[in-house]
Each structure stands twice: as C-alpha cells, then as structure tokens.
Amino acid sequence: MIDFKENYDRLTGFGENGLSRNLATYFNRNQVLLADDHILDVESSGYMETYRRYYFKHIQGLWVAKNWYWHISTFLLLVAVLGLVAILFSAENDVAIRILLVCTGVFLGIFLYHLMLGPSGRLYVMTAIQTRYLPGIKRKHSAEKAMEILSRRIHHAQANVVVNQSEEVPQPDMGSEEV
Amino acid sequence: MLNIYCPKCKWRVASSQVESAQTFRCNGCGSELHFMPFPALQAVPTTPHIEKVVAEGQAGCYVHPENLALDVCASCGRFICEVCQIELGNRRLCASCLMRDQQSKSIPELDSRRILYDEIAFSIALLSILLYCFTIFTAPVVIFMVIRYWNHPGGAKGNSRIKLSIAFAIALLQLSVWLFWIVGGL
Numbered sequence: 001m002i003d004f005k006e007n008y009d010r011l012t013g014f015g016e017n018g019l020s021r022n023l024a025t026y027f028n029r030n031q032v033l034l035a036d037d038h039i040l041d042v043e044s045s046g047y048m049e050t051y052r053r054y055y056f057k058h059i060q061g062l063w064v065a066k067n068w069y070w071h072i073s074t075f076l077l078l079v080a081v082l083g084l085v086a087i088l089f090s091a092e093n094d095v096a097i098r099i100l101l102v103c104t105g106v107f108l109g110i111f112l113y114h115l116m117l118g119p120s121g122r123l124y125v126m127t128a129i130q131t132r133y134l135p136g137i138k139r140k141h142s143a144e145k146a147m148e149i150l151s152r153r154i155h156h157a158q159a160n161v162v163v164n165q166s167e168e169v170p171q172p173d174m175g176s177e178e179v
Numbered sequence: 180m181l182n183i184y185c186p187k188c189k190w191r192v193a194s195s196q197v198e199s200a201q202t203f204r205c206n207g208c209g210s211e212l213h214f215m216p217f218p219a220l221q222a223v224p225t226t227p228h229i230e231k232v233v234a235e236g237q238a239g240c241y242v243h244p245e246n247l248a249l250d251v252c253a254s255c256g257r258f259i260c261e262v263c264q265i266e267l268g269n270r271r272l273c274a275s276c277l278m279r280d281q282q283s284k285s286i287p288e289l290d291s292r293r294i295l296y297d298e299i300a301f302s303i304a305l306l307s308i309l310l311y312c313f314t315i316f317t318a319p320v321v322i323f324m325v326i327r328y329w330n331h332p333g334g335a336k337g338n339s340r341i342k343l344s345i346a347f348a349i350a351l352l353q354l355s356v357w358l359f360w361i362v363g364g365l
Binding site for chain 2: 008031033037040042044046047048049050051052053057058059060062064065066068122124126128133144147151154155158161162163164
C-alpha cells in the first residue's frame with residue numbers, strides 16, 4: 001500500500017466540497033498530490049478515499065478554464081456586506097448595533113478573503129481517452145501555478161516521445177514568459 | 180489536423196485560437212481558456228511489433244511460444260512478448276501477475292480505493308456518546324477495529340493512529356463506566 005507521506009507532495013489548492021457537482025457528493029473533499037511520475041487525485045467522502053492517477057507520460061495537454069460563478073458569489077457577498085452596513089447605519093439600539101457590527105465584520109472578512117483568492121477556475125487534464133478536471137484545484141491562480149509546476153515535469157517525462165511532424169503543432173504564444 | 184475540444188462544452192477549438200494567444204475564448208460556451216499542449220498530443224501511435232522466433236535458442240513468450248520474448252515479467256520472471264507486456268509505472272508485468280496482484284492489492288499503483296477505518300472508529304466512538312445506551316455494543320466494536328486496523332495505512336491526510344488512539348481511549352472509558360455501573364448495581 002502507498003505511504004502518502006513518503007511518496008507524495010501536495011500540489012496546490014485547498015480542495016473543494018462537491019457543491020459544484022451534486023448534492024450526493026457535497027461532503028466530499030478533494031486533494032491533488034504529486035508523485036515523481038504522476039498526479040494523484042484524491043477524493044475523500046470522510047470514510048473512504050478513491051484515487052485517480054494521471055501519469056505524466058500520458059498527459060496530452062493541460063487546460064485552465066475560468067469559472068463564471070465567481071462573479072455571482074462576489075456579487076452576493078457584496079450585497080450582503082452593503083445590506084448589513086445599511087442596516088447598521090439605520091439601527092438605534094446599542095445591542096443591535098453590536099450584533100450587526102460583528103455580522104458585518106464577519107461578512108466583510110469573508111468577502112475580502114474571497115477577493116484575495118481571486119477568480120475561480122479549473123485545471124483540466126487531457127489524455128488520449130478523457131479530459132477530466134482536478135476538483136482539488138478550484139481557483140484560477142492555483143490552476144495556473146499547478147500548470148506551471150506540472151508542465152516542467154510532463155515535458156521532462158515526454159522528452160523521448162516521437163512526435164508526428166506532419167501534424168499541425170499548435171504551440172501557444174508564451175509571450176514574455178518564453179525563455 | 181489535431182482535434183482539440185473545449186473541456187467544458189466539447190466545442191472544437193481551432194488550432195489558430197491556440198496559437199494566437201495564451202488565453203482565448205471558446206466559441207461554444209465563451210469560457211476563458213488557456214491550453215498547454217505536450218508532445219504526447221502529437222505522438223506517433225505505436226503498434227505492437229511482434230517478432231517471431233526464427234532460430235533455435237531464441238527465447239519465446241510463455242503465453243505465445245511462437246513470439247519472440249522481449250522482456251521478463253517483473254513479478255514472476257516469465258518471458259513476455261510485446262503483446263503480453265503490461266507497463267505499470269516503471270515495471271513490466273504479464274497479465275496473470277497483474278490480475279493476481281490486483282486481487283491481493285500488492286501493487287501500490289493499482290490501489291484505487293481505501294477505507295478509512297480510523298475515521299470510522301473515531302466517529303462511532305464519538306457519536307455513540309449521544310445515545311449512551313448503545314455504547315455497550317459500540318465500545319467493543321471500536322476496540323476491535325482499533326486492534327484490527329492498527330497497522331492499516333491511513334488516508335492522504337496523514338497519520339491514522341492518533342484518531343485510533345483517541346477512539347480506543349473513548350471506548351475504554353465507556354466500557355469502564357458500564358463496568359462500574361454493573362458492579363455498583365450488584
């Protein structure tokens with residue numbers, strides 16, 4: 001059996017609950033671990049863990065996709081904070097003002113933390129048979145960071161791959177990042 | 180011509196879009212995408228190259244004696260041909276060894292599911308406190324689980340023995356309360 005501490009490092013991201021998938025997996029937590037030759041996607045329901053491995057030599061491409069629902073959650077949190085501030089200014093009772101201050105502070109904290117983490121996004125792993133996203137990575141920033149870490153390892157693992165030259169090779173313009 | 184599809188809506192992405200910019204919008208769903216291709220995308224598909232045994236003294240495959248053996252199985256050491264070899268990590272195995280080892284769960288690469296006994300024991304020990312009358316049944320179960328799965332590896336989160344130890348302590352406490360109650364009643 002695998003010893004996670006010895007063989008794996010944590011890639012990035014905080015994991016997510018299953019709200020974006022379905023209610024049956026609401027309490028599931030995901031984690032992405034990195035080994036020498038593969039990525040391990042760990043899905044935990046609390047009492048059972050399931051593992052999915054993506055070997056570097058089989059990965060054909062990585063996608064980072066930005067999610068739209070970050071705008072909605074930001075808007076809802078902003079409305080909550082502004083609403084609480086409006087109620088706070090209209091309140092006259094001392095006890096009510098104190099309670100509202102605490103609530104506003106909590107919501108403001110959550111809102112700022114949400115802004116600090118940045119837009120939500122997903123990292124998709126493309127192989128010859130499937131394209132799946134890693135649920136353990138849920139922010140665009142973490143997805144890009146993970147892509148950077150993984151791309152070096154994947155290129156190293158595929159150094160000996162014989163490429164079909166007749167195929168069109170779509171290489172993205174890396175701009176100033178290209179060395 | 181390579182076929183690249185949007186991972187969200189499966190709309191075909193034109194090669195020019197991938198080439199033109201680091202990030203681009205999918206024409207199907209409008210999602211902002213960034214694609215990074217790797218050499219495996221344009222890899223030449225390999226077909227098994229089977230060589231036949233032509234001369235005496237050449238090693239033939241254990242399953243297909245007419246095929247020339249290319250390697251030996253990392254588990255049983257039998258000769259295997261191109262058709263029989265199954266690559267698993269850095270090793271090459273024959274199908275029978277793979278099947279046997281998968282059933283016995285001795286190949287770490289094929290470990291795809293793990294039950295977290297530490298979490299189960301911990302939850303039983305903790306939740307049974309809410310309905311204390313059941314602890315007379317649950318406490319022995321928890322103690323059995325702790326002893327039985329002490330050496331069982333935990334999940335990705337880390338050491339499972341801490342939770343098993345706490346569960347054991349709670350179960351022991353519950354049993355000792357029952358013991359005092361029964362002895363005191365007599």
